[in-house]
Amino acid sequence: MDWQAFEVSIMLAVLTCLSLLPIGLSLAYLLVKSNFMGRGVIEAIITLPLVLPPTVLGYFLLVGMDNDSFLGSLFVSLTGESLAFSFAGLWFASIIYSLPFAVQPMMRSLERIEPEIREAAWCSGLSKWSTFFKIELPLAWPGIITAMVLCFSHTLGEFGVVLMIGGNIAGETRTLSIAIYDSVLAFEHQQAQTMSLILLAIALVTISVVYSFNRTKVLRF
Amino acid sequence: MLKVTLKQSTPIKLDVDFSCESGETLALVGPSGAGKSTVLRCIAGLSLSGHGQVLCKNETWFDSDTSVNKTPQQRRVGMVFQNYALFPHLTVADNIKLALDKRIPDSQYTIEKLLDQVNLSGLEQRYPAQLSGGQQQRVALARALARQPQVLLLDEPFSAVDKVTRRKLYLELNTLRRHLDMPVILVTHDLDEAAMLADSLCVIHHGKTLQHGSPEQVLYQPINSAVARQVDVRNILKGRLKVHHGKLMLEWHHYVFSVSRLTGFVEEQDVFFALSPEKILLHQRVRPSRGEQENPVAGIIRDRVTLRGITTVLFSVELAKGAILQMDLPEHVAMRNKLNIGEMIRVSLLSDAIHVMAE
Numbered sequence: 001m002d003w004q005a006f007e008v009s010i011m012l013a014v015l016t017c018l019s020l021l022p023i024g025l026s027l028a029y030l031l032v033k034s035n036f037m038g039r040g041v042i043e044a045i046i047t048l049p050l051v052l053p054p055t056v057l058g059y060f061l062l063v064g065m066d067n068d069s070f071l072g073s074l075f076v077s078l079t080g081e082s083l084a085f086s087f088a089g090l091w092f093a094s095i096i097y098s099l100p101f102a103v104q105p106m107m108r109s110l111e112r113i114e115p116e117i118r119e120a121a122w123c124s125g126l127s128k129w130s131t132f133f134k135i136e137l138p139l140a141w142p143g144i145i146t147a148m149v150l151c152f153s154h155t156l157g158e159f160g161v162v163l164m165i166g167g168n169i170a171g172e173t174r175t176l177s178i179a180i181y182d183s184v185l186a187f188e189h190q191q192a193q194t195m196s197l198i199l200l201a202i203a204l205v206t207i208s209v210v211y212s213f214n215r216t217k218v219l220r221f
Numbered sequence: 222m223l224k225v226t227l228k229q230s231t232p233i234k235l236d237v238d239f240s241c242e243s244g245e246t247l248a249l250v251g252p253s254g255a256g257k258s259t260v261l262r263c264i265a266g267l268s269l270s271g272h273g274q275v276l277c278k279n280e281t282w283f284d285s286d287t288s289v290n291k292t293p294q295q296r297r298v299g300m301v302f303q304n305y306a307l308f309p310h311l312t313v314a315d316n317i318k319l320a321l322d323k324r325i326p327d328s329q330y331t332i333e334k335l336l337d338q339v340n341l342s343g344l345e346q347r348y349p350a351q352l353s354g355g356q357q358q359r360v361a362l363a364r365a366l367a368r369q370p371q372v373l374l375l376d377e378p379f380s381a382v383d384k385v386t387r388r389k390l391y392l393e394l395n396t397l398r399r400h401l402d403m404p405v406i407l408v409t410h411d412l413d414e415a416a417m418l419a420d421s422l423c424v425i426h427h428g429k430t431l432q433h434g435s436p437e438q439v440l441y442q443p444i445n446s447a448v449a450r451q452v453d454v455r456n457i458l459k460g461r462l463k464v465h466h467g468k469l470m471l472e473w474h475h476y477v478f479s480v481s482r483l484t485g486f487v488e489e490q491d492v493f494f495a496l497s498p499e500k501i502l503l504h505q506r507v508r509p510s511r512g513e514q515e516n517p518v519a520g521i522i523r524d525r526v527t528l529r530g531i532t533t534v535l536f537s538v539e540l541a542k543g544a545i546l547q548m549d550l551p552e553h554v555a556m557r558n559k560l561n562i563g564e565m566i567r568v569s570l571l572s573d574a575i576h577v578m579a580e
Binding site: 116117119120121122123124125126134135138139 | 266267304320364365368
């Protein structure tokens with residue numbers, strides 16, 4: 001069992017979730033509320049990682065993180081380190097490839113809130129921010145939880161993109177799914193099985209929690 | 222007092238102008254899509270009108286000339302939405318508490334008082350999904366009043382409840398509105414509801430105010446045929462004014478009727494006239510009535526329908542190219558006079574009951 005890879009995986013999944021909470025929510029809110037030209041294009045771009053082969057996405061991200069690229073050179077000038085094949089690069093890539101898993105459920109739950117509910121809050125004297133925190137956020141909560149769990153599980157299990165941009169640096173970019181792959185290649189089946197079972201258990205528990213949470217919410221509303 | 226003047230051509234055509242005194246209930250009536258709800262939304266600040274003013278007491282809420290447009294939060298309106306729009310994740314008490322002024326020291330007492338006002342005590346801890354339609358409407362009303370609004374806006378508040386509950390809620394609202402000291406605007410497409418609950422009616426059609434007056438005036442003396450159609454006047458006929466023996470009379474096919482009120486009309490004018498079905502006088506066959514001399518008309522009964530003790534008789538007037546008139550009678554009168562289909566009847570169109578309108 002590669003505990004270092006486990007730690008990297010958990011750290012990556014938690015940080016990705018925490019980053020996607022404000023990013024995903026802002027994007028979802030913007031897309032649900034506004035009706036600007038090109039909304040469809042933005043939605044398509046956000047959803048793209050869902051349908052794109054991970055190696056293709058990984059390739060483009062790798063190119064984008066190259067030290068000669070805008071993003072890569074900016075990161076180098078800020079930190080003095082290369083973005084590709086680093087934990088920070090992996091984190092950034094995880095945010096991109098988990099974005100549809102965050103934005104889609106959040107959008108669906110925000111769309112389900114009837115406009116009159118929002119207007120009733122305004123007529124009750126609540127400011128737009130109060131309406132968001134006291135009415136919209138609690139009502140969209142099941143969607144937000146679903147989004148977070150999906151992002152967590154997806155980041156934890158991602159393989160292709162991680163391999164493309166992170167490589168296989170122990171303690172830095174070597175995640176549990178990479179470690180499983182390595183173990184299988186090295187014929188260490190026992191180790192691969194233990195790590196696979198851990199990922200399976202985490203996935204099962206998180207999905208069960210989401211389902212039971214959403215059911216209690218649905219029953220109450 | 223609330224004064225509303227709104228004008229716009231898109232997205233929904235509006236040309237309305239009305240005012241409502243404090244303590245008065247004004248019903249905006251008209252068919253679906255007439256623009257009633259849009260007017261309400263413009264008053265609440267939820268929709269923006271192209272031109273016009275919304276003035277409440279001494280405050281300007283909206284004025285297109287001076288670019289004043291207060292937000293719904295600044296307007297202090299109490300609004301009951303058609304589907305109530307209760308906050309589903311909050312209890313009844315919390316729904317109301319959210320609309321209460323934060324400076325109110327004893328919010329618990331105020332919530333109880335508001336719930337008592339709408340006959341909903343004891344359900345503070347329920348969630349909206351655990352309430353019936355009627356109870357939800359009462360919570361919506363309590364929440365609207367919690368804001369201590371300067372105007373109370375009710376958007377089709379009875380459309381989502383069954384008939385029995387609706388009747389009960391009518392009576393409750395009727396009692397409640399007597400204690401309210403702000404203007405109340407009720408949007409409805411139900412004329413009976415409007416006539417029962419409002420002090421004045423404002424008929425809106427295609428976004429335009431057609432008539433504003435007391436229920437009696439609007440329902441029985443519509444200013445033109447368009448209003449008459451909107452308020453469901455059943456006998457709308459076309460005639461012409463002529464002078465007979467020195468007096469202005471109404472000519473309808475072969476008939477010439479005397480009419481009580483004809484001020485403002487002139488000779489040879491084509492007009493519409495309305496006959497209230499309940500004000501057509503039936504001549505009893507055995508005992509001719511005094512009214513027999515007044516605008517007598519003969520017809521053949523074509524159909525009869527009885528609902529809740531009122532019989533509507535449809536008869537065709539042969540001398541008026543078979544025009545069909547409707548007459549309402551108490552059921553026992555229809556039975557006693559043996560008003561069967563195919564029978565000939567004679568009626569009087571009392572000169573008081575003929576309401577002449579411009580085209």
